[in-house]
Amino acid sequence: MKTELESGLADYMAGFDGENGPNVYFLANSQQQSRLLFEASRSMINKSPWLSERFVPNRSEIRFPAADGKIMAMSAEKSNKDGENVHFAVFDEIHEYQDYSLINVMKNSRGTRTQPLIVYITTAGFVLDGPLMDMVEQAQDTLKNYEDDINSRTFYYIASLDNEKETEDPTKWVKANPNIGLMQMVDMITDFKSAKRVPREYADWLTKRFNIFADADEMSFITPEILKKNNRHINLNILLDRDCIGGYDLSDTEDFTSACLEFPLDDGGVFILEHSWIPHRRYEQDKNPERIRMWEKQGEITIIPGDYVDFSYVYDWFKDMSEKYNIVQINYDPAKAIRLNKQMEEFGFKTQPVRQGFFTLGGPMQNFKELLLDGKVVFNEQSMFKWYLNNVELITDRNDNWMPTKSSRSRKIDGFAAALDAHVSVIDMLVEPDDGTEPISQFISFR
Numbered sequence: 506m507k508t509e510l511e512s513g514l515a516d517y518m519a520g521f522d523g524e525n526g527p528n529v530y531f532l533a534n535s536q537q538q539s540r541l542l543f544e545a546s547r548s549m550i551n552k553s554p555w556l557s558e559r560f561v562p563n564r565s566e567i568r569f570p571a572a573d574g575k576i577m578a579m580s581a582e583k584s585n586k587d588g589e590n591v592h593f594a595v596f597d598e599i600h601e602y603q604d605y606s607l608i609n610v611m612k613n614s615r616g617t618r619t620q621p622l623i624v625y626i627t628t629a630g631f632v633l634d635g636p637l638m639d640m641v642e643q644a645q646d647t648l649k650n651y652e653d654d655i656n657s658r659t660f661y662y663i664a665s666l667d668n669e670k671e672t673e674d675p676t677k678w679v680k681a682n683p684n685i686g687l688m689q690m691v692d693m694i695t696d697f698k699s700a701k702r703v704p705r706e707y708a709d710w711l712t713k714r715f716n717i718f719a720d721a722d723e724m725s726f727i728t729p730e731i732l733k734k735n736n737r738h739i740n741l742n743i744l745l746d747r748d749c750i751g752g753y754d755l756s757d758t759e760d761f762t763s764a765c766l767e768f769p770l771d772d773g774g775v776f777i778l779e780h781s782w783i784p785h786r787r788y789e790q791d792k793n794p795e796r797i798r799m800w801e802k803q804g805e806i807t808i809i810p811g812d813y814v815d816f817s818y819v820y821d822w823f824k825d826m827s828e829k830y831n832i833v834q835i836n837y838d839p840a841k842a843i844r845l846n847k848q849m850e851e852f853g854f855k856t857q858p859v860r861q862g863f864f865t866l867g868g869p870m871q872n873f874k875e876l877l878l879d880g881k882v883v884f885n886e887q888s889m890f891k892w893y894l895n896n897v898e899l900i901t902d903r904n905d906n907w908m909p910t911k912s913s914r915s916r917k918i919d920g921f922a923a924a925l926d927a928h929v930s931v932i933d934m935l936v937e938p939d940d941g942t943e944p945i946s947q948f949i950s951f952r
Contacts, residue, residue: 507626511595512546514624518593519576520559520569524620527574527592532611534601536580542597543567543578581607589614594623600630600637600712604793608636629665629712634895638718638729665716669730672697672715681715726897726909727877734880739776744768744830748934749778751826751835751854752927753819754919755842759787762814763893763919764822766830767927769934774881779890779920780822781806782814805889816845824852833934836926859926867906869928870899893920 511531519529531542547562561568567576579589581602594611602608615621627637644661664681671677675694679685697714700706711717718729753764765779781800788797788808800806809818823835835849839858849856859865876882884890896916897909909925911918 507597508542508545509549511542511597511624511626512549515542515546515576515593515595516549516556516560516567518622519567519574520572522592522620524574524592524618525572527569527572528590529574529576529593530589530591530611531576531578531595531597532580532607533578533597534581536578538597538601539578539580542595543576546576579607590617591615591623592618592621596623596625597627598630599625599627599640600632600635602636603632605636605795606793609795629716629718631708631712631718634892641718663716669711669717672711672717678715681717726874726899727894731877732891732894735877735882735884736886737880737883738885739883741778744776744778746829746831748831748833750927750930750934751823751832752859752923752925753823753835753837753842753845754922754926755816755819755838755845756917756919759784759813761787761917761919762816762819763923764819765920765923765927766826766832767924767931768830769931770881770883772881773935774876774879774883775928775931775935777882777884777887777890777924778826779805779884779887779893779924781889781920782809782818783807784809784811784813786812800889803888805887817848820845820848820852823849823854827854834930836930838922838926857930859929861908863902863904863906863908865929866908866925867902869932870907870909870925872932873925873928890920890924893918897921 515529515531518524519527531539531546533539533542547567550556550560550562550567559569559571561570565577568574574592589611591611591614596602596608596611611623615623625640630637632638641663643656643659644663647655647659647661648663664683666672666677666681671680675690678693682688693714697710700710747768749766749768751764751766753762755762761781761783763779763781765777768776768778770776783791783797783806785808788794791797797806797808801808807818809815823832826832832854834855834857836857836859837846838861839846840861846856846858873882896911896918898911900908900910902908909918909921
């Protein structure tokens, strides 16, 4: 039904909204998806004698000669999107978008229009760090704090189940399916019972039918629900002079590099203080440079001049941090860190190599996941560390030991890798008694 709604709106805005020369766009992450909307709009015109007399539905564009209006399909795949002069734009399936590039182009091209309108319509999805997640958070903030008049220029409508437990009660499904009266409920229930047995199909039901964000891969490390549990904030001043373990991940010098400090907390949790670096050349090539600039403004990443990251930046960061916190030890992957580690030791840091394998990392990674499940990982909701967490997937050996890997080439996990290196030693600090009597938390390994 949303396709028909979008098509009808587009036809109206192209011919009957009182705008001179209105440009109307169907927008999607792929050209194929945007063409589906365009074809639906053209079909609607062809089936209506009244509309057919007023529109000229060509293959590449639909024109409305009386107002010099036109309707076109466009996708994020198009390289040049400048100067579109948008009057009305429909972004379909926004959950597929990885970044804001197409969104920003369209929003910035409305300047000369007297009454532009943009519609975003979508189900939930699997991209947990894209524009849709930002929009949902803004919507929830606006709707929950309605009296504060946070955003009076945007109409938000969210139809979803309140939690995953409600999937078991078909009487609740109307929350996510306002048109459920037009659906075959018996077939839906039967299909759902069958889909629950297959993780990927179940995830698809959660997102497409119930509008609950999910990850399609059963080996994903974290879910939105788990991430929300870990939303505590700590004033960094209370960590001054406190013991911590450092960790760093030196990827290729032309890419992301990360370092962190991990603090064991009195309640058995941990605090993560993470920072990353990226060379300017790599920043310019990134498909979402706006996001990196946002992280830079928030103090979470440093963009280094030139083509590569000089590891002296990592060395200087640890030196600066040592003036505030008691860095007991710095853990590192020895593969690329021989020179930097020597500098660290010459300065006076105690260092410890962490071999990157199932035997060394499996137990600490499982313990880190348990802390996340308990809501005991505090990172002050750093946007970039959230991104790193969302990008982590698991690989296992025959003994079901874990190792982290990234979900795709462009989705980095360097910040998490640095934290995991540190966590190898932080576990030993967590099991030590806080007051000399009882352990703060306990970790049992079956290796």
